[in-house]
Amino acid sequence: MVLNQNTKRETGRKAQEGNIAAAKAVADIIRTTLGPKSMLKMLLDVQGGIVLTNDGNAILREIDVAHPAAKAMIELSRTQDEEVGDGTTSVIILAGEMMHLAQPFIEKDVHPTVIVRGYMKALQDGVAILDSLAFPIDVNDRSQMMNIVNSCLGTKFAHRFGGIISELALDAVNCVKVDRGDGTFDIDVKKYAKVEKIPGGSIEDCRVLKGVMFAKDIVNPGRMSRRIENPRIMLLDCPLEYKKGESQTNVEITKEEDWAVLLKMEEEWIQNQCYMIAALKPDLVVTEKGLSDLCMHYLTKCGITAIRRLRKTDNNRIARACGATIVNRVEECTESCIGTKAGLFKVEKIGDEYFSFVVDCEDPKACSIILRGASKDVLNEVERNLTDAIGVTRNVALEPKLLPGGGACEMAVSKALQDKADTIEGVEQWPYRAVAVGLEVIARTLAQNCGINVIRTLTKLRAKHAEGQTTIGINGHTGEITDMKELGVWEPYAVKAQTLKTAVEAASMLLRIDDIVSGGKKKGNAPQGKTGTTPDEDVEVDSERAIPE
Numbered sequence: 001m002v003l004n005q006n007t008k009r010e011t012g013r014k015a016q017e018g019n020i021a022a023a024k025a026v027a028d029i030i031r032t033t034l035g036p037k038s039m040l041k042m043l044l045d046v047q048g049g050i051v052l053t054n055d056g057n058a059i060l061r062e063i064d065v066a067h068p069a070a071k072a073m074i075e076l077s078r079t080q081d082e083e084v085g086d087g088t089t090s091v092i093i094l095a096g097e098m099m100h101l102a103q104p105f106i107e108k109d110v111h112p113t114v115i116v117r118g119y120m121k122a123l124q125d126g127v128a129i130l131d132s133l134a135f136p137i138d139v140n141d142r143s144q145m146m147n148i149v150n151s152c153l154g155t156k157f158a159h160r161f162g163g164i165i166s167e168l169a170l171d172a173v174n175c176v177k178v179d180r181g182d183g184t185f186d187i188d189v190k191k192y193a194k195v196e197k198i199p200g201g202s203i204e205d206c207r208v209l210k211g212v213m214f215a216k217d218i219v220n221p222g223r224m225s226r227r228i229e230n231p232r233i234m235l236l237d238c239p240l241e242y243k244k245g246e247s248q249t250n251v252e253i254t255k256e257e258d259w260a261v262l263l264k265m266e267e268e269w270i271q272n273q274c275y276m277i278a279a280l281k282p283d284l285v286v287t288e289k290g291l292s293d294l295c296m297h298y299l300t301k302c303g304i305t306a307i308r309r310l311r312k313t314d315n316n317r318i319a320r321a322c323g324a325t326i327v328n329r330v331e332e333c334t335e336s337c338i339g340t341k342a343g344l345f346k347v348e349k350i351g352d353e354y355f356s357f358v359v360d361c362e363d364p365k366a367c368s369i370i371l372r373g374a375s376k377d378v379l380n381e382v383e384r385n386l387t388d389a390i391g392v393t394r395n396v397a398l399e400p401k402l403l404p405g406g407g408a409c410e411m412a413v414s415k416a417l418q419d420k421a422d423t424i425e426g427v428e429q430w431p432y433r434a435v436a437v438g439l440e441v442i443a444r445t446l447a448q449n450c451g452i453n454v455i456r457t458l459t460k461l462r463a464k465h466a467e468g469q470t471t472i473g474i475n476g477h478t479g480e481i482t483d484m485k486e487l488g489v490w491e492p493y494a495v496k497a498q499t500l501k502t503a504v505e506a507a508s509m510l511l512r513i514d515d516i517v518s519g520g521k522k523k524g525n526a527p528q529g530k531t532g533t534t535p536d537e538d539v540e541v542d543s544e545r546a547i548p549e
Contacts, residue, residue, distance in 0.1 A: 007517060007518070008517070008518045009515070009516070009517050009518075010515070010516045011514060011515045011516075012514055012515075013106060015513060015514055015515055015516045016106050016112065016511065016513070016514065017103070017106070018067070018069070018516065019069035019099070019510045019511070019513055019516075020099045020100065020102065020103050020106075022065075022067040022069040022070040022073070023069055023070070023073050023095060023096045023099035023100070023507075023510060024096050024099065024100050025070065026060070026065070026070050026073040026074065026092060026096060027073075027092050027093050027095070027096020027097065027100075028096070029059070029060075029063070030056045030059055030060065030089050030092055030093070031093055031445055031448075032449060033054040033055075033056060033059065033089050034089050034090065034093060034155070034442070034445045034446060034449060035155050035445070035446045035449045035450070035476040036154045036155050036159070036476035036477050037449045037450050037451070037476060037477065038054045038155055038449055039054065039449075040052055040053065040054050040157070041053060041054065041059050043059065043062040043063070045062055050377065051380070052377050052381060053157070053380075053381055053384060054089075054155070054156065054157065055088065055089075055156070055384045055385070055388065056077050056088035056089030056090075056091075056092055057077040057078060057080070057081040057088040058384055060073075060074040060077050060078075060088075060092070061074075061078070068516060068518070069510055069513070072506065072509075072510060073092060073095060073096070073506070073510075076091055076092060076095055076502055076503070076506050077089075077091060077092050079502060080498060080499065080502055081391075083498055084391055084392075084395055084492075084494050084495045084498045085387060085388055085390065085391015085392060085394070085395070086152055086388045086391050086392050086395075086492075086495050087495045087496070087498065087499040090442060090499050091498075091499045091502050091503050093441055093442065093445060094438065094439070094441060094442065094499060094500070094503035094504075095502070095503040095504075095506045095507050097438040097441040098119065098434075098435065098438050098503055098504060098507035099507050099510060099511070100438075101434040101435075101437060101438050102115050102431070102434070102507065102511050105430065105431060105434070106511075110427060110430070110431075112511045112512050112514070113512070114427050114428060114431070115431045115511055116431075116508040116511055116512060117428050117431075118424075118427075118428035118429070118430065118431025118432040118434070118435070119431055119432075119434075119435055119504050119507065119508050119511075120504070120508060121424070121428065121432055122417055122431070122432045122435035122436065122504070123435070123500065123501065123504040123505070125416075125417060125420060126413050126417060126435065126439075126500055126504075127497055127500065127501065129412070129413045129416045129417070130403065130409065130413060130493065130496055130497055130500065133403055133404075133409055133412055133413075133470060134401040134402060134403050134493045135401065135402060136400055136401055136402075137396065137400045137401070137402050138400070139396065139397055139400050142170065145170055145393065145396065146163060146166050146167075146170065147488045147490060148392060148393075148396055148402065148490045148491070148492065149165075149166040149169050149170060149389050149392055149393055150163065150166050150488075151405050151488070151489040151490055151491065152388060152389055152392040152491070153165055153166060153385060153388070153389055154476065154489070155476065156384075156385040156388065157381045157382070157385060158381070158382050158385035158386070158389075161203050161382075164203060164204065164206055165206075165382065165385060165386055165389055166389060168206060168207070168208055168369055168386060168389075169386060169389035169390045169392070169393045170393055171208040171367075172189065172193045172208050172367055172369055172390055172393075173187060173189065173193075173390060173393040173394055173397055175193070175208065175210075175364060175365070175366070175367040176188060176189060176192040176193050176365060176366060176367065177397060178365055184398075185397060185398060187394045187397060187398060189390050189391075189394055191313065191316065191317075192316075192317055192320055192365065192366040192367070193366070193367055193368075193369060193390065194212070194313070194314070194317060194367075194368050194369070195368075195369045195371060195383050195386065195387075196213055196215075196355075196368050196369065196370050196371065197371045197373075197376075197379040197380070197383060198350055198351065198355075198370060198371070198372055199351070199372075199373065199374075199375065199376055199379060200350075200351055200372060201372030201373070202372060202373075202374075203372065203373055203378075203382070205370070205372040206369070206370060206371050206372055206373075206382075207369075207370055208367050208368075208369050208370075209357065209359050209367055209368045209369075209370065210359055210360055210361055210364055210367070211321045211322070211342060211343075211357065211358045211359035211360060211361040211364050211367070211368070212314070212317045212318055212321050212357075212358050212359075212364075212366055212367065212368045213355055213356065213357045213358075213359075213368040213370065214310060214311070214314045214318075214355070214356055214368075215353055215354075215355055215356075216307050216309075216310060216354070216355075216356050217307075217347060217354035217356070218305050218306065218307055218347060218356070219291055219296050219306045219307065219308055220296050220300055220306070223300045224299075224300055224304075224305040224306065225283075225303075225305050226305075226346065226347040227344075227345070227346045227347070228283045228284060228305060228344070228345045228346075229343070229344055230340075230342070230343060230344075231282075231283040231284045231342055231344075231345040231358075232280075232281060232282045232283050232284070232338050232339070232340055233282065233283070233284045233286065233318065233322050233324050233338065233339040233340075233342060233345070233358070234277065234280065234282040234284070234285045234286070234324065234327070234333065234337065234338055234339075235286050235287075235315055235318060235319055235324045235325070235326045235327065235337075235339070236285065236286065236287040236288070236289075236326070236327055236328075236330065236333075237287070237288050237289070237312075237315070237326050237327065237328050238287065238289060238327075238328055238329055238330065239287070239289035239290045239291070240270070240273060240274075240285075240287055240289070240290070240291040240292065240295040240306075240308075240330075241270070241289075241290050241291060241292035241294075241295060242266040242269060242270060242292065267294060270292065270294050270295050270298065271298060273295070273330050274295055274298035274299055274302065275298075276330050276331065276333070277299070277302075277304065277330060277333070278298075278299075278302040278304065280333060280334075280335060280338060282304060282338055283304065283305060283345070284304070284305045284306075284307070284345050285299065285304055285305070285306045285307070286306075286307045286310055286315065286318060287306070287307070287308050287309075287310070288309065288310055288311070288312055288315055289308070289309065290308060290309065291306055291308035305345070307356060316366075317366040317368070318339070318358055318366075319339065320364070320365045320366035321341070321342065321358060321361045321364040321365070321366045321367070322339030322340070322341045322342040322358060322361055322364075323339045323340065323341040324337060324338060324339025325337040325339075341361050341362045341363070341364070342358045342359070342360065342361045343359065343360025343361060343362070344357070344358075344359050344360045345357070345358050346359075369386065371383060371386070392492055392495065395492040395494040395495060396492045396494075398494070399492070399493060399494045401492070401493035401494075402490045402491065402492065402493060403490070403491050403492075403493055403496050404470070404471040404473060404484035404485065404489065404490065404491070405473060405484055405489035405490055405491040406443075406446065406473030406474050406475065406476060406482070406484050406487070406489050407442045407443030407446050407461075407473045407474050408470065408471050408472055408473030408484045409470075409473075409491070409496055410439040410440065410441075410442045410443060411439070411440065411443055411461055411462070411465050411472075411473065412465060412470040413436075413439055413500075414436045414437070414439040414440050414465075415436075415462070415465045415466065417432070417433075417435060417436035417439070418433060418436040418437075420432075421433040421436060435504065440458065443458060443461055443473065443474055444458055446474045446476055447474055447479060449476075450474070450476065450477075450478070450479030451479070452479035457474065457479065457481065460481050461473075461474065461481055464481065469483070471483055471484045471485045472484070473489070475487060476489075
């Protein structure tokens with residue numbers, strides 16, 4: 001392959017060693033953020049704002065790296081965050097350790113495919129062992145669910161606020177949970193549970209509304225009602241103003257009276273729309289589009305409160321909370337489209353802004369979570385922690401199986417894999433054993449972050465697991481070896497299984513790379529046309545268009 005002069009190419013062992021070094025570097029960045037005694041990282045983002053967090057995904061999202069393998073590692077934590085919402089730090093540490101343990105094999109000229117085969121065998125057996133360790137949980141038992149969410153939040157900044165955040169997460173998930181009828185649930189937290197951050201107040205003022213809230217005021221504050229009990233709500237997705245021409249409309253008028261007729265037709269159209277709305281006797285009309293002054297006048301005359309230019313996502317939440325149907329044309333609206341499940345509509349001023357509330361709904365399937373706090377930094381961190389807590393609650397609700405935390409289940413899987421490694425024939429036995437050793441990294445990191453003697457603690461832990469005590473792990477606060485059952489530290493099966501799968505599969509993928517070509521085509525290096533002109537250097541040109549036909 002003949003490459004351009006400014007292209008950099010790494011092949012064979014050099015590429016593999018580069019990948020391993022990059023993976024280790026990324027893992028080392030966030031190694032100290034694991035566990036309850038974790039450190040915080042302070043990052044300056046692009047806009048010059050400060051991010052204070054110990055959430056693995058939030059840290060790596062802000063970091064700009066050049067090495068392709070490091071970029072792939074950072075992608076892992078994003079995947080983990082989207083899939084299960086927790087374990088973003090563990091997955092990076094585990095993947096980095098798997099890469100690190102492959103280095104001796106590569107130096108001894110073991111083919112990467114053999115290493116990967118051993119890794120994948122170990123992964124299959126590891127997931128099977130996790131299955132055998134997991135035990136079911138009653139999702140309706142609130143105290144058990146609180147324990148799980150608290151053990152997730154124990155490593156986060158928000159754990160100092162007690163059980164408030166756990167309560168919020170549980171209430172939000174229970175609110176948006178919809179039974180499909182076949183024993184499974186649909187829990188769409190992203191769409192239907194919106195977090196509203198309002199600086200000021202104290203953290204105790206945080207709450208989950210039995211309904212929704214949005215940052216809008218009514219269109220005519222002086223004359224429209226700001227508080228309506230048991231409102232009839234109409235939701236529209238069309239403008240309540242006269243439609244303009246799509247692009248350009250020319251009208252030729254010969255008589256002066258025709259202009260007055262034109263204006264009168266516009267007014268009559270708006271009047272008809274308003275009377276059609278008023279015929280259904282709604283108390284509140286919400287539209288995603290504009291609403292003209294004339295329309296506002298007619299609605300005020302009819303005693304109807306109106307809100308305009310609401311976001312589509314907020315409109316969907318209102319529809320789900322009060323049982324209304326969003327209508328695209330006023331003509332199509334019927335009695336069944338009106339939402340009647342809301343108990344109260346009110347507008348409140350919090351700080352400098354007005355917020356509208358549609359609350360006290362009966363069986364709302366959408367909610368707003370209000371977060372209050374001293375500063376924006378605190379609110380942002382609490383929101384990140386709340387997102388993780390909601391993710392954990394959602395996982396347990398969808399798959400109600402638990403595993404012991406505190407590094408206990410990783411140690412148990414590690415012990416079982418080491419016992420099974422003797423039965424595996426050939427060179428694959430060594431990579432298989434390496435996965436077993438690699439799983440100890442979680443317990444080791446927990447011990448390191450507590451500031452205790454790592455070697456002694458791990459030796460004791462191995463001895464306990466050798467006796468078959470699979471729930472023994474490290475107490476993240478004191479560094480002592482404790483039974484996780486007594487301590488009440490549990491983790492969802494979904495998070496642990498996903499962490500193991502993602503880490504081992506990612507390490508396997510990166511180990512199979514033996515050629516890295518960087519610095520390919522530069523912008524503007526498109527072929528010259530027939531006229532001999534070159535595209536402007538700064539303009540990014542579509543390569544297909546640059547070639548003359």
